[in-house]
Amino acid sequence: MTNLSRRSLLAAGVVLVGVSAGPLRPRGAANSTIAATAVANRAIAGRAVAGNKFLDAVGICTHPNWQKTLWGSSDWQSALLETGVLHTRGKIGRGAPARAALSGLQRLFANGVKICVTVASEDGEFDFANTQSSIDFLADHVGAQHISGIESANEYNNPREKLDDWAPRLRDFQAWLYQTVKSNPKLAGVPVVAPSIWGRLTNDYLELGNLQPNVDKACMHYYTGGRRPTRAGKPGRRDEGGGSGEYSITDALREASVIAPSKPMWITEYGYPVAGAGTPLSGHMITETAAAKYLLRGLLDAFAVGAEKIYIYSLIDDVQRSPPRYHGLLDGTLRRRPSFHGVKNLMALFADSSAAFTPGALDYSLGNLTGSIKQQLFQKSDGTFLLTMYQDVDSYDRANKRDTAVTPIPVRLGLTHAASRIEIFTPSVSSGPIRTATNANALTIPVGDHVTMVKIIPV
Numbered sequence: 227m228t229n230l231s232r233r234s235l236l237a238a239g240v241v242l243v244g245v246s247a248g249p250l251r252p253r254g255a256a257n258s259t260i261a262a263t264a265v266a267n268r269a270i271a272g273r274a275v276a277g278n279k280f281l282d283a284v285g286i287c288t289h290p291n292w293q294k295t296l297w298g299s300s301d302w303q304s305a306l307l308e309t310g311v312l313h314t315r316g317k318i319g320r321g322a323p324a325r326a327a328l329s330g331l332q333r334l335f336a337n338g339v340k341i342c343v344t345v346a347s348e349d350g351e352f353d354f355a356n357t358q359s360s361i362d363f364l365a366d367h368v369g370a371q372h373i374s375g376i377e378s379a380n381e382y383n384n385p386r387e388k389l390d391d392w393a394p395r396l397r398d399f400q401a402w403l404y405q406t407v408k409s410n411p412k413l414a415g416v417p418v419v420a421p422s423i424w425g426r427l428t429n430d431y432l433e434l435g436n437l438q439p440n441v442d443k444a445c446m447h448y449y450t451g452g453r454r455p456t457r458a459g460k461p462g463r464r465d466e467g468g469g470s471g472e473y474s475i476t477d478a479l480r481e482a483s484v485i486a487p488s489k490p491m492w493i494t495e496y497g498y499p500v501a502g503a504g505t506p507l508s509g510h511m512i513t514e515t516a517a518a519k520y521l522l523r524g525l526l527d528a529f530a531v532g533a534e535k536i537y538i539y540s541l542i543d544d545v546q547r548s549p550p551r552y553h554g555l556l557d558g559t560l561r562r563r564p565s566f567h568g569v570k571n572l573m574a575l576f577a578d579s580s581a582a583f584t585p586g587a588l589d590y591s592l593g594n595l596t597g598s599i600k601q602q603l604f605q606k607s608d609g610t611f612l613l614t615m616y617q618d619v620d621s622y623d624r625a626n627k628r629d630t631a632v633t634p635i636p637v638r639l640g641l642t643h644a645a646s647r648i649e650i651f652t653p654s655v656s657s658g659p660i661r662t663a664t665n666a667n668a669l670t671i672p673v674g675d676h677v678t679m680v681k682i683i684p685v
Contacts, residue, residue: 274585274605281576285313285537290327310573315342320359346379365412381424404440417442446482447495455524490534497539504549509624516622518564518654571653580607593638613680634672641667651679
Protein backbone atom coordinates (compact mmCIF):
# COMPACT_ATOMS: atom_id res chain seq x y z
CA MET A 227 0.00 0.00 0.00
CA THR A 228 1.35 3.42 -0.92
CA ASN A 229 1.69 6.30 1.49
CA LEU A 230 -0.98 8.17 -0.44
CA SER A 231 -3.55 5.42 -0.16
CA ARG A 232 -2.78 4.94 3.53
CA ARG A 233 -3.23 8.66 4.26
CA SER A 234 -6.45 8.72 2.22
CA LEU A 235 -7.92 5.85 4.21
CA LEU A 236 -6.95 7.45 7.50
CA ALA A 237 -8.57 10.68 6.44
CA ALA A 238 -11.72 8.73 5.60
CA GLY A 239 -11.89 7.34 9.14
CA VAL A 240 -10.61 3.82 8.52
CA VAL A 241 -8.09 2.52 11.05
CA LEU A 242 -5.43 0.30 9.49
CA VAL A 243 -4.22 -2.31 11.95
CA GLY A 244 -1.84 -5.21 11.60
CA VAL A 245 -1.73 -5.18 7.82
CA SER A 246 2.01 -5.63 7.38
CA ALA A 247 3.35 -9.06 6.48
CA GLY A 248 6.89 -8.14 7.51
CA PRO A 249 9.14 -5.27 8.58
CA LEU A 250 7.99 -2.11 6.82
CA ARG A 251 10.12 -0.28 4.32
CA PRO A 252 11.01 3.30 5.36
CA ARG A 253 8.00 5.50 4.57
CA GLY A 254 8.09 8.48 6.93
CA ALA A 255 7.72 8.80 10.68
CA ALA A 256 4.31 9.17 12.31
CA ASN A 257 3.32 12.78 12.84
CA SER A 258 2.79 13.23 16.58
CA THR A 259 1.02 16.57 15.99
CA ILE A 260 -1.97 14.95 14.30
CA ALA A 261 -5.15 15.82 16.22
CA ALA A 262 -6.36 13.14 18.63
CA THR A 263 -9.41 12.12 16.60
CA ALA A 264 -11.46 9.13 17.73
CA VAL A 265 -11.92 6.48 15.05
CA ALA A 266 -14.87 4.12 14.83
CA ASN A 267 -14.21 0.44 15.41
CA ARG A 268 -13.73 -1.60 12.28
CA ALA A 269 -12.82 -5.31 12.23
CA ILE A 270 -9.83 -6.07 10.02
CA ALA A 271 -8.15 -9.37 9.18
CA GLY A 272 -4.68 -8.30 10.25
CA ARG A 273 -1.79 -10.48 9.11
CA ALA A 274 0.77 -10.71 11.89
CA VAL A 275 4.56 -10.67 11.70
CA ALA A 276 6.35 -13.68 13.19
CA GLY A 277 7.45 -12.59 16.65
CA ASN A 278 10.72 -14.48 16.39
CA LYS A 279 11.74 -12.13 13.56
CA PHE A 280 11.71 -9.27 16.03
CA LEU A 281 13.42 -11.44 18.65
CA ASP A 282 16.17 -12.20 16.14
CA ALA A 283 16.55 -8.51 15.28
CA VAL A 284 17.67 -7.34 18.74
CA GLY A 285 21.29 -7.37 19.92
CA ILE A 286 23.44 -5.75 22.60
CA CYS A 287 26.95 -4.33 22.13
CA THR A 288 29.68 -5.75 24.35
CA HIS A 289 33.48 -5.44 24.54
CA PRO A 290 34.88 -8.94 25.11
CA ASN A 291 38.33 -7.83 23.90
CA TRP A 292 38.73 -5.16 26.62
CA GLN A 293 40.32 -7.63 29.00
CA LYS A 294 42.09 -4.99 31.14
CA THR A 295 38.82 -3.27 32.04
CA LEU A 296 35.60 -4.27 33.77
CA TRP A 297 34.87 -6.51 30.81
CA GLY A 298 37.78 -8.75 31.77
CA SER A 299 36.98 -8.98 35.49
CA SER A 300 33.18 -9.13 35.72
CA ASP A 301 30.54 -11.75 34.94
CA TRP A 302 28.88 -9.69 32.22
CA GLN A 303 28.02 -12.88 30.34
CA SER A 304 25.38 -13.83 32.92
CA ALA A 305 23.82 -10.39 32.62
CA LEU A 306 23.56 -10.64 28.85
CA LEU A 307 22.03 -14.11 29.02
CA GLU A 308 19.57 -12.81 31.61
CA THR A 309 18.16 -10.38 29.05
CA GLY A 310 17.16 -13.17 26.68
CA VAL A 311 18.78 -11.31 23.77
CA LEU A 312 20.28 -13.68 21.18
CA HIS A 313 22.82 -11.36 19.51
CA THR A 314 25.84 -9.38 20.60
CA ARG A 315 28.29 -7.18 18.75
CA GLY A 316 31.93 -6.50 19.57
CA LYS A 317 35.55 -7.18 18.77
CA ILE A 318 37.43 -10.38 19.59
CA GLY A 319 40.87 -9.69 18.11
CA ARG A 320 43.74 -12.14 17.68
CA GLY A 321 46.36 -14.02 19.66
CA ALA A 322 46.31 -14.30 23.47
CA PRO A 323 43.80 -11.44 24.00
CA ALA A 324 41.43 -13.07 21.55
CA ARG A 325 41.73 -16.43 23.27
CA ALA A 326 40.86 -14.75 26.59
CA ALA A 327 37.88 -13.00 24.99
CA LEU A 328 36.74 -16.24 23.39
CA SER A 329 36.71 -18.06 26.72
CA GLY A 330 34.15 -15.56 27.98
CA LEU A 331 32.08 -15.81 24.82
CA GLN A 332 31.80 -19.61 24.91
CA ARG A 333 28.95 -19.44 27.48
CA LEU A 334 27.03 -17.19 25.13
CA PHE A 335 27.60 -19.45 22.14
CA ALA A 336 26.48 -22.46 24.15
CA ASN A 337 23.18 -20.66 24.77
CA GLY A 338 22.57 -19.79 21.13
CA VAL A 339 23.94 -16.23 21.12
CA LYS A 340 25.72 -15.08 17.95
CA ILE A 341 28.20 -12.24 17.58
CA CYS A 342 28.58 -9.53 14.94
CA VAL A 343 32.35 -9.09 14.98
CA THR A 344 34.20 -5.87 14.25
CA VAL A 345 37.61 -6.71 12.78
CA ALA A 346 39.23 -3.56 11.35
CA SER A 347 42.61 -2.68 12.82
CA GLU A 348 43.54 0.91 12.04
CA ASP A 349 45.12 4.04 13.43
CA GLY A 350 44.52 6.39 10.57
CA GLU A 351 46.01 3.91 8.12
CA PHE A 352 44.54 0.40 7.99
CA ASP A 353 46.64 -2.46 9.33
CA PHE A 354 45.80 -5.19 6.85
CA ALA A 355 48.08 -7.77 8.47
CA ASN A 356 46.47 -7.44 11.91
CA THR A 357 42.99 -7.46 10.42
CA GLN A 358 43.89 -10.60 8.46
CA SER A 359 45.03 -12.24 11.72
CA SER A 360 41.71 -11.37 13.36
CA ILE A 361 39.79 -12.89 10.45
CA ASP A 362 41.93 -16.03 10.58
CA PHE A 363 41.22 -16.32 14.31
CA LEU A 364 37.49 -16.18 13.63
CA ALA A 365 37.78 -18.91 11.01
CA ASP A 366 40.00 -21.22 13.04
CA HIS A 367 38.73 -20.72 16.61
CA VAL A 368 35.25 -19.15 16.63
CA GLY A 369 33.45 -20.73 13.68
CA ALA A 370 30.87 -19.35 11.27
CA GLN A 371 28.03 -20.95 13.23
CA HIS A 372 28.60 -18.44 16.05
CA ILE A 373 29.01 -15.36 13.84
CA SER A 374 26.06 -13.32 12.57
CA GLY A 375 28.24 -10.89 10.61
CA ILE A 376 31.75 -9.49 10.12
CA GLU A 377 31.59 -5.71 10.39
CA SER A 378 33.87 -3.26 8.64
CA ALA A 379 35.57 -0.14 10.03
CA ASN A 380 33.91 1.61 12.95
CA GLU A 381 33.25 5.34 12.35
CA TYR A 382 36.42 5.82 10.30
CA ASN A 383 35.18 9.29 9.31
CA ASN A 384 35.27 10.63 12.90
CA PRO A 385 36.28 14.30 12.50
CA ARG A 386 38.77 14.10 15.37
CA GLU A 387 40.87 11.52 13.54
CA LYS A 388 40.01 11.22 9.88
CA LEU A 389 42.53 11.74 7.11
CA ASP A 390 41.88 13.90 4.07
CA ASP A 391 41.77 10.80 1.88
CA TRP A 392 39.67 8.74 4.32
CA ALA A 393 37.03 7.83 1.72
CA PRO A 394 39.29 6.17 -0.90
CA ARG A 395 41.20 4.43 1.90
CA LEU A 396 37.94 3.04 3.28
CA ARG A 397 36.69 1.98 -0.15
CA ASP A 398 39.93 0.05 -0.75
CA PHE A 399 39.72 -1.55 2.68
CA GLN A 400 36.10 -2.60 2.15
CA ALA A 401 36.94 -4.30 -1.15
CA TRP A 402 39.86 -6.10 0.49
CA LEU A 403 37.75 -7.13 3.51
CA TYR A 404 34.96 -8.54 1.38
CA GLN A 405 37.34 -10.51 -0.83
CA THR A 406 39.28 -11.80 2.20
CA VAL A 407 36.18 -13.05 4.01
CA LYS A 408 34.54 -14.58 0.94
CA SER A 409 37.73 -16.36 -0.14
CA ASN A 410 37.98 -18.13 3.22
CA PRO A 411 35.99 -21.39 2.91
CA LYS A 412 35.20 -21.35 6.63
CA LEU A 413 33.68 -17.86 6.51
CA ALA A 414 32.36 -17.52 2.96
CA GLY A 415 28.73 -17.72 4.09
CA VAL A 416 29.07 -15.06 6.83
CA PRO A 417 27.57 -11.67 5.88
CA VAL A 418 30.01 -8.77 5.52
CA VAL A 419 28.58 -5.62 7.12
CA ALA A 420 29.30 -2.17 5.72
CA PRO A 421 31.36 0.43 7.62
CA SER A 422 29.57 2.83 9.96
CA ILE A 423 29.63 6.61 9.52
CA TRP A 424 30.17 8.75 12.63
CA GLY A 425 27.37 11.25 13.21
CA ARG A 426 25.42 10.08 10.13
CA LEU A 427 27.09 12.93 8.25
CA THR A 428 25.24 13.32 4.95
CA ASN A 429 28.22 14.55 2.96
CA ASP A 430 30.39 11.72 4.26
CA TYR A 431 27.90 9.11 3.05
CA LEU A 432 27.98 10.76 -0.36
CA GLU A 433 31.77 11.04 -0.39
CA LEU A 434 32.18 7.36 0.46
CA GLY A 435 29.61 6.38 -2.16
CA ASN A 436 28.11 3.06 -3.16
CA LEU A 437 29.95 0.05 -1.71
CA GLN A 438 27.24 -2.47 -2.55
CA PRO A 439 29.39 -4.93 -4.58
CA ASN A 440 31.49 -5.41 -1.43
CA VAL A 441 28.70 -5.42 1.16
CA ASP A 442 26.05 -7.92 2.29
CA LYS A 443 24.44 -5.70 4.94
CA ALA A 444 24.17 -1.92 5.11
CA CYS A 445 25.15 -0.25 8.39
CA MET A 446 24.16 2.75 10.48
CA HIS A 447 24.73 4.08 14.00
CA TYR A 448 21.70 5.83 15.42
CA TYR A 449 21.87 8.23 18.36
CA THR A 450 19.09 10.80 18.62
CA GLY A 451 20.71 13.40 20.88
CA GLY A 452 18.17 12.70 23.64
CA ARG A 453 15.15 12.93 21.34
CA ARG A 454 12.46 10.30 21.04
CA PRO A 455 13.43 7.39 18.77
CA THR A 456 11.62 8.54 15.65
CA ARG A 457 13.40 11.92 15.71
CA ALA A 458 17.14 12.64 15.66
CA GLY A 459 19.39 15.65 15.55
CA LYS A 460 20.21 16.64 11.99
CA PRO A 461 23.79 15.54 11.22
CA GLY A 462 26.46 17.95 12.40
CA ARG A 463 30.16 17.81 13.17
CA ARG A 464 29.99 18.48 16.90
CA ASP A 465 28.15 15.48 18.31
CA GLU A 466 27.15 12.03 17.09
CA GLY A 467 23.57 12.73 18.20
CA GLY A 468 23.32 15.53 15.65
CA GLY A 469 22.77 19.25 15.83
CA SER A 470 19.78 21.44 16.69
CA GLY A 471 17.82 20.66 13.53
CA GLU A 472 15.69 17.53 13.43
CA TYR A 473 14.95 14.80 10.96
CA SER A 474 13.30 11.39 11.18
CA ILE A 475 14.56 7.85 11.56
CA THR A 476 13.44 7.21 7.99
CA ASP A 477 15.55 10.16 6.83
CA ALA A 478 18.52 8.62 8.63
CA LEU A 479 17.91 5.20 7.05
CA ARG A 480 17.53 6.70 3.59
CA GLU A 481 20.81 8.63 3.83
CA ALA A 482 22.70 5.63 5.25
CA SER A 483 21.42 3.40 2.45
CA VAL A 484 23.58 5.33 -0.03
CA ILE A 485 26.39 2.92 0.88
CA ALA A 486 24.36 -0.18 -0.05
CA PRO A 487 21.01 0.86 -1.52
CA SER A 488 19.36 -2.54 -1.87
CA LYS A 489 20.93 -4.39 1.08
CA PRO A 490 19.22 -4.95 4.47
CA MET A 491 20.07 -2.32 7.10
CA TRP A 492 21.82 -3.20 10.36
CA ILE A 493 21.86 -0.55 13.08
CA THR A 494 24.97 -1.73 14.91
CA GLU A 495 24.83 0.99 17.60
CA TYR A 496 21.69 2.52 19.10
CA GLY A 497 21.18 3.85 22.59
CA TYR A 498 20.60 6.62 25.09
CA PRO A 499 23.25 8.04 27.43
CA VAL A 500 21.90 8.89 30.88
CA ALA A 501 23.11 11.35 33.49
CA GLY A 502 25.87 10.39 35.92
CA ALA A 503 28.97 11.69 37.67
CA GLY A 504 30.61 14.23 35.37
CA THR A 505 27.73 14.10 32.84
CA PRO A 506 24.68 15.86 34.35
CA LEU A 507 21.23 16.02 32.80
CA SER A 508 21.23 17.87 29.49
CA GLY A 509 19.58 17.68 26.10
CA HIS A 510 21.60 14.55 25.40
CA MET A 511 22.01 12.97 28.85
CA ILE A 512 18.49 12.01 29.88
CA THR A 513 16.91 10.27 32.88
CA GLU A 514 16.96 6.51 33.35
CA THR A 515 13.16 6.50 33.23
CA ALA A 516 13.00 8.23 29.84
CA ALA A 517 15.84 6.06 28.49
CA ALA A 518 13.91 2.89 29.37
CA LYS A 519 10.83 4.15 27.52
CA TYR A 520 12.75 5.35 24.47
CA LEU A 521 14.99 2.31 24.19
CA LEU A 522 12.13 -0.18 23.86
CA ARG A 523 10.13 2.06 21.56
CA GLY A 524 13.18 2.56 19.36
CA LEU A 525 13.68 -1.16 18.89
CA LEU A 526 10.12 -1.46 17.60
CA ASP A 527 10.38 1.77 15.57
CA ALA A 528 13.53 0.59 13.81
CA PHE A 529 12.07 -2.84 13.12
CA ALA A 530 8.90 -1.25 11.70
CA VAL A 531 10.83 0.81 9.15
CA GLY A 532 12.87 -2.15 7.93
CA ALA A 533 15.99 -2.51 10.09
CA GLU A 534 17.04 -6.17 10.08
CA LYS A 535 19.25 -5.91 13.19
CA ILE A 536 19.35 -3.31 15.98
CA TYR A 537 22.19 -3.49 18.53
CA ILE A 538 21.77 -1.60 21.79
CA TYR A 539 24.84 0.34 22.92
CA SER A 540 25.75 -1.03 25.36
CA LEU A 541 25.47 -3.71 28.05
CA ILE A 542 27.71 -1.88 30.59
CA ASP A 543 28.66 1.78 30.97
CA ASP A 544 31.91 2.89 29.35
CA VAL A 545 33.51 3.44 32.75
CA GLN A 546 37.00 3.40 31.22
CA ARG A 547 36.36 6.79 29.60
CA SER A 548 37.10 10.10 31.30
CA PRO A 549 34.51 11.14 32.25
CA PRO A 550 32.61 7.86 32.02
CA ARG A 551 29.84 7.51 29.45
CA TYR A 552 26.62 6.12 30.85
CA HIS A 553 25.01 4.28 27.92
CA GLY A 554 24.77 0.93 29.67
CA LEU A 555 21.86 -1.28 30.56
CA LEU A 556 24.08 -1.86 33.62
CA ASP A 557 26.16 0.73 35.43
CA GLY A 558 29.78 0.25 36.50
CA THR A 559 28.71 -1.73 39.58
CA LEU A 560 26.57 -4.01 37.36
CA ARG A 561 23.39 -2.49 38.80
CA ARG A 562 20.50 -3.25 36.48
CA ARG A 563 18.93 -0.04 35.18
CA PRO A 564 15.23 0.23 34.25
CA SER A 565 16.25 -0.18 30.61
CA PHE A 566 17.83 -3.56 31.44
CA HIS A 567 14.62 -4.82 33.03
CA GLY A 568 12.59 -3.38 30.15
CA VAL A 569 14.64 -5.23 27.53
CA LYS A 570 14.54 -8.42 29.60
CA ASN A 571 10.75 -8.22 30.01
CA LEU A 572 10.19 -7.45 26.32
CA MET A 573 12.35 -10.35 25.19
CA ALA A 574 10.55 -12.70 27.59
CA LEU A 575 7.23 -11.82 25.95
CA PHE A 576 8.66 -12.53 22.49
CA ALA A 577 10.54 -15.69 23.51
CA ASP A 578 9.56 -18.61 21.28
CA SER A 579 10.68 -22.21 20.95
CA SER A 580 9.97 -22.40 17.23
CA ALA A 581 12.53 -21.05 14.76
CA ALA A 582 10.22 -20.76 11.75
CA PHE A 583 6.46 -20.77 11.16
CA THR A 584 3.86 -18.96 9.10
CA PRO A 585 1.97 -16.39 11.19
CA GLY A 586 -1.78 -16.09 10.85
CA ALA A 587 -4.29 -13.25 10.93
CA LEU A 588 -6.34 -11.67 13.71
CA ASP A 589 -9.74 -10.03 13.18
CA TYR A 590 -9.54 -7.05 15.49
CA SER A 591 -10.26 -3.34 15.70
CA LEU A 592 -8.89 -0.39 17.63
CA GLY A 593 -11.16 2.46 18.62
CA ASN A 594 -10.05 5.92 19.77
CA LEU A 595 -6.74 5.38 17.99
CA THR A 596 -5.00 8.71 17.43
CA GLY A 597 -2.25 9.89 15.13
CA SER A 598 0.31 9.75 17.93
CA ILE A 599 -0.15 6.02 18.57
CA LYS A 600 2.07 3.49 16.81
CA GLN A 601 1.24 -0.20 16.80
CA GLN A 602 2.41 -3.52 15.37
CA LEU A 603 0.92 -7.01 15.42
CA PHE A 604 3.06 -10.11 15.98
CA GLN A 605 2.33 -13.79 16.50
CA LYS A 606 4.23 -16.57 18.26
CA SER A 607 4.39 -20.15 17.06
CA ASP A 608 1.87 -21.31 19.70
CA GLY A 609 -0.76 -19.03 18.17
CA THR A 610 -0.50 -16.22 20.73
CA PHE A 611 -0.79 -12.73 19.24
CA LEU A 612 1.25 -9.80 20.58
CA LEU A 613 -0.04 -6.30 19.85
CA THR A 614 2.37 -3.48 20.72
CA MET A 615 1.20 0.12 21.12
CA TYR A 616 2.68 3.37 22.41
CA GLN A 617 2.38 7.10 21.93
CA ASP A 618 5.14 8.49 19.72
CA VAL A 619 5.63 11.58 21.89
CA ASP A 620 8.41 13.11 23.98
CA SER A 621 8.99 11.41 27.32
CA TYR A 622 11.78 13.83 28.24
CA ASP A 623 11.78 17.63 28.11
CA ARG A 624 15.21 18.43 26.65
CA ALA A 625 14.89 22.16 27.29
CA ASN A 626 13.91 21.92 30.95
CA LYS A 627 15.85 18.69 31.65
CA ARG A 628 13.05 16.67 33.19
CA ASP A 629 10.70 13.80 32.47
CA THR A 630 7.43 14.62 30.72
CA ALA A 631 4.08 13.44 32.09
CA VAL A 632 2.08 11.84 29.27
CA THR A 633 -1.62 11.17 29.73
CA PRO A 634 -2.59 7.66 28.56
CA ILE A 635 -5.17 7.39 25.77
CA PRO A 636 -7.93 4.79 26.32
CA VAL A 637 -7.85 2.60 23.20
CA ARG A 638 -10.76 0.24 22.67
CA LEU A 639 -9.71 -3.22 21.47
CA GLY A 640 -12.40 -5.26 19.79
CA LEU A 641 -12.13 -8.87 18.63
CA THR A 642 -14.46 -10.56 16.13
CA HIS A 643 -13.92 -13.82 18.00
CA ALA A 644 -13.52 -13.85 21.77
CA ALA A 645 -10.08 -14.71 23.12
CA SER A 646 -9.62 -17.24 25.87
CA ARG A 647 -7.35 -14.75 27.64
CA ILE A 648 -6.08 -11.20 27.15
CA GLU A 649 -3.17 -9.83 29.18
CA ILE A 650 -1.78 -6.28 29.20
CA PHE A 651 1.90 -5.63 29.93
CA THR A 652 4.16 -2.57 30.24
CA PRO A 653 7.63 -4.16 29.97
CA SER A 654 9.57 -1.04 30.99
CA VAL A 655 7.65 -0.98 34.29
CA SER A 656 7.16 -4.60 35.33
CA SER A 657 7.36 -8.20 34.15
CA GLY A 658 3.83 -9.27 35.05
CA PRO A 659 0.52 -8.28 33.47
CA ILE A 660 -1.15 -5.13 34.77
CA ARG A 661 -4.57 -6.42 33.73
CA THR A 662 -6.10 -9.66 32.49
CA ALA A 663 -9.44 -10.70 31.01
CA THR A 664 -10.80 -14.14 30.14
CA ASN A 665 -13.29 -15.14 27.44
CA ALA A 666 -13.32 -11.55 26.27
CA ASN A 667 -13.85 -9.88 22.90
CA ALA A 668 -13.45 -6.26 24.01
CA LEU A 669 -11.17 -4.37 26.35
CA THR A 670 -10.16 -0.75 26.95
CA ILE A 671 -6.39 -0.35 27.09
CA PRO A 672 -4.58 2.71 28.46
CA VAL A 673 -1.80 3.56 25.98
CA GLY A 674 0.87 5.96 27.21
CA ASP A 675 4.47 6.63 26.25
CA HIS A 676 5.61 3.25 27.58
CA VAL A 677 5.44 0.28 25.23
CA THR A 678 2.13 -1.43 25.99
CA MET A 679 1.96 -5.09 25.02
CA VAL A 680 -1.41 -6.80 24.58
CA LYS A 681 -1.08 -10.57 24.70
CA ILE A 682 -4.04 -12.24 23.01
CA ILE A 683 -4.46 -16.00 23.45
CA PRO A 684 -7.11 -17.29 21.00
CA VAL A 685 -9.67 -19.90 21.92
